[in-house]
Amino acid sequence: GTTLGAAAAEKGRYFGAAVAAGRLGDGTYTTILNREFNSVTAENEMKMDATEPNQGQFTFTNGDRIVNHAISRGMKVRGHTLAWHAQQPGWMQRMEGSALRSALVNHITRVASYYRGKIHSWDVVNEAFADGGSGGRRDSNLQRTGNDWIEVAFRTARAADPGAKLCYNDYNTDGVNAKSTGIYNMVRDFKARGVPIDCVGFQSHLTNSAPSDYQANLQRFADLGVDVQITELDISGANQANAFGTVTRACLAVARCTGITVWGIRDSDSWRTGQNPLLFDNSGNKKAAYTAVLDALNGG
Ligand code: G3I
Numbered sequence: 001g002t003t004l005g006a007a008a009a010e011k012g013r014y015f016g017a018a019v020a021a022g023r024l025g026d027g028t029y030t031t032i033l034n035r036e037f038n039s040v041t042a043e044n045e046m047k048m049d050a051t052e053p054n055q056g057q058f059t060f061t062n063g064d065r066i067v068n069h070a071i072s073r074g075m076k077v078r079g080h081t082l083a084w085h086a087q088q089p090g091w092m093q094r095m096e097g098s099a100l101r102s103a104l105v106n107h108i109t110r111v112a113s114y115y116r117g118k119i120h121s122w123d124v125v126n127e128a129f130a131d132g133g134s135g136g137r138r139d140s141n142l143q144r145t146g147n148d149w150i151e152v153a154f155r156t157a158r159a160a161d162p163g164a165k166l167c168y169n170d171y172n173t174d175g176v177n178a179k180s181t182g183i184y185n186m187v188r189d190f191k192a193r194g195v196p197i198d199c200v201g202f203q204s205h206l207t208n209s210a211p212s213d214y215q216a217n218l219q220r221f222a223d224l225g226v227d228v229q230i231t232e233l234d235i236s237g238a239n240q241a242n243a244f245g246t247v248t249r250a251c252l253a254v255a256r257c258t259g260i261t262v263w264g265i266r267d268s269d270s271w272r273t274g275q276n277p278l279l280f281d282n283s284g285n286k287k288a289a290y291t292a293v294l295d296a297l298n299g300g
Contacts, residue, residue, distance in 0.1 A: 005038035007297035014259035081123035085140035112160035135182035169201030175211025201231035208237035215250035222256035234277035248296035
């Protein structure tokens with residue numbers, strides 16, 4: 001393949017980018033998006049603060065701009081995200097207990113129903129595990145509603161959009177460590193008890209290199225019977241191109257690694273200001289990291 005999307009498709013995978021609705025009017029940006037990528041994730045527009053700014057009032061205008069751009073061009077859409085401790089609207093930040101639990105269920109039902117049939121994979125729950133050595137849950141208002149909030153979120157999403165793959169998504173889970181093992185144990189438990197979960201997203205916000213056990217970590221989750229996806233890839237540092245190649249080859253080596261998403265298009269579009277962690281430079285030129293990914297997708 002001569003583009004990321006075409007080369008990934010030849011390997012039965014997608015290659016996506018995080019997209020900001022406000023940049024779709026930028027011709028350089030949109031030209032690269034349409035040429036190279038066959039999947040998109042809304043960088044912010046489908047989060048809880050964006051879709052339910054006031055309780056019970058839903059706003060899909062900016063999400064729709066991204067979804068419509070993608071679907072009209074045959075691109076897949078990853079939904080991001082139905083439940084997260086961050087980027088909650090103010091009214092939700094101030095809620096707790098059973099009222100918050102009800103509001104969460106209503107939010108998931110309304111958003112997933114609105115987009116039913118258009119979403120390839122939903123990040124149902126984002127970043128619910130703690131950093132560090134505990135392997136346990138992160139404290140949050142959602143966690144304090146009861147440890148079952150994650151499985152309730154997944155069951156609610158399944159009911160609202162039975163055709164979407166339902167993912168758990170997190171960061172600092174890219175190698176075998178206490179945090180990734182905590183998530184591994186949750187996924188194993190969900191599969192054993194019939195809680196609907198189809199995929200795990202590995203954000204892969206990396207510096208210099210991937211962990212040496214990156215592929216083994218993907219594989220151990222795949223062996224639980226879920227797909228794995230690289231969902232927010234960006235890599236800073238001097239070894240950038242090599243590291244992008246390594247991550248791409250790891251995904252290709254794991255049969256259930258179904259696709260890769262980079263978290264932005266040009267370096268100037270990245271949330272990691274000044275770190276230049278993406279595949280295209282500020283002018284939209286292909287970087288060495290781009291060539292490393294394309295070569296890896298093509299089997300080099
Ligand atoms: O849109 C407002 C603008 O109106 C306002 O003037 C400006 C002033 O701060 O803020 C703008 O919103 C910002 C938004 O990005 C859009 O640019 C928010 O402040 C800023 O917090 C927000 O950052 C996003 C961040 O998530 C929030 O947590 C990043 O763009 C986005 O790339 C980042 O993405 C996350 C994933 O969702 C989850 N995983 C980690 C990843 C990186 O942090």
